[in-house]
Amino acid sequence: MQNPLRSEAAMFRLLLWTVAVAVVVVVIALIIRALT
């Protein structure tokens, strides 16, 4: 099994997760902004 610490794929997955979390944060921020 390849060591996850020496993997570009792990960093790529982290990027995808970052994008997903950023989308959620922006949507929540826009909803709060629209309601207040």
Place this chain on the structure above:
Amino acid sequence: MESASIAAHEHEHHGPPTANRSSRVDPQFLGMYLFIISEIMLFGAFFTAYFFLRVVHGDPWPAPGTAIPVAVAGVNTAILLSSSLTMHWALVSAKAGQRAGMRAGLAATFFLGLTFLSVQINEYVSLGWSPQDHSQGTIFYSLTGLHGAHVTVGLLLLLFANIRANRGHFSPEEHRGVEVPGIYWHFVDIMWVFVFTALYLL
């Protein structure tokens, strides 16, 4: 018996003891990860200044009478995220021994990164305000400029990887010259997601 064992050991080993080395991470990868950790702290300092301005000081964002081109930056974000996809494709191809895919992926990543940087420079030219105009401008140019500098370094690493790939380097067994720049490139993209979200969207 014991003295014989010691004598045998002394016979096998000469000179200084071998350097201590982690059994889990290769030095090249460990170096890149430590570098990335230091980079996170550097970006953190700039983000602290940004959030101090907006949250603690309560200044409007962007500065009154100015605008930030969100749509153009959004397209540019898509370009940069695509370059991570092609980078991943290049490494998957390298591991599978598909040289054409690896070379195409590396070349596409390089040119997508170059496009991102060109659009960013064009944005600077057309913004109509500069870092010294107001504190918002200082933070905006500092954070995007810091990121742009990292893209430039990433492009240099990719240039070397492209040249080596076209010279026949890298194999399914040995492809660290693609993987380490790939890790750095994904980090640069992750940082851009933070910069784009904070400066352009929120």
